[in-house]
Amino acid sequence: MEKIVILTGAGISAESGLGTFRDEGGLWAQHRIEDVATPEGFARNPALVHSFYNARRVQAAKAQPNAAHQALARLQRDWPDEVIVVTQNVDGLHEAGGSQDVIHMHGTLAGALCSSCGHRWKSAEQMTPADPCSRCGRPTVRPDVVWFGEMPYFMDEIYDHLSGARIFAAIGTSGQVYPAAAFVHEAIAAGAQTFELNLEPSTGVLHFDNILTGPATQTVPKWVDDLLKRR
Structure with a gap:
């Protein structure tokens, strides 16, 4: 039996109309990362950060899964x-x-987090700095997303899965953001066969055994088809 661990980044959702923060157009191009995706930026201007994530939430709600998302669901099945x-x-x-059971290491747009008491709940489509926590009532609500400088969620669980992986794939990731950029090394240490699927080779491409380049809606379904033929 072969356990597969897959890491996905913004590139898998690009063809669903959701841009990355490296794209020249879209929401990210209108703001500095330091202003909208760091704890310091939120402390300086929570209204700006909420406005930014409100727009992202609306954009994501309109997006539809593409053939790459659907292919990974088929592989799971x-x-x-x-x-x-x-x-x-x-x-x-x-x-x-x-x-099923997707591990969201950077949180979700659908979540709200109280920075005072740590309570989490489903966010409203529009959030403001005045919104009260649904448990403690304090107006210290933020998006339940991991910002630059913060520790991603579920790291122990992720490393445990990587230690048992026989196949590891990184799909649509830049290879520049840690700790995710180091997952391939954990998989190699476990003896996994490694794959990178990207529109263009990442900065860490030399660490992968197999490279597939092209749009995710083409490369991911083909990769899944090839894997399932090995069953």
């Missing part, structure tokens, strides 16, 4: 062993495409 999907994305498109 048809592969005889575990298929673990770990995503850096906050858009929820993996679940919309049919994937």
Whole structure:
């Protein structure tokens, strides 16, 4: 049996109309990362950060899963062993495409977090700095997303899965953001066969055994088809 661990980044959702923060157009191009995706930026201007994530929430709600998301759901369904999907994305498109038990290491746009008491709940479509926590009542609500400088969620669980992986794939990731960029090394140490699927080779491409370049809606379904033929 072969356990598969898959890491996905913004590139898998790009063809669903959701841009990355490296794209020249879209929401990210209108703001500095330091202003909208760091704890310091939120402390300086919570209204700006809420406005930014409100716009992202609306944008994500309109997006539809693409053939790459659907192919990973098919792999989960048809592969005889575990298929673990770990995503850096906050858009929820993996679940919309049919994937189960997705590990959201950077949180989700659908979540709200109280920075005072740590309570989490489903966010409203529009959030403001005055919104009260649904448990403690304090107006210290933020999006339940991991910002630059913060520790991603579920790291112990992710490393445990990587230690048992026989196949590891990084899909649509830049290879520049840690700790996710180091997952391939954990998989190599476990003896896994490694795959990178990207529109263009990442900065860490030399660490992968197999490279597939092209749009995710083409490369991911083909990769899944090839894997399922090995069953």
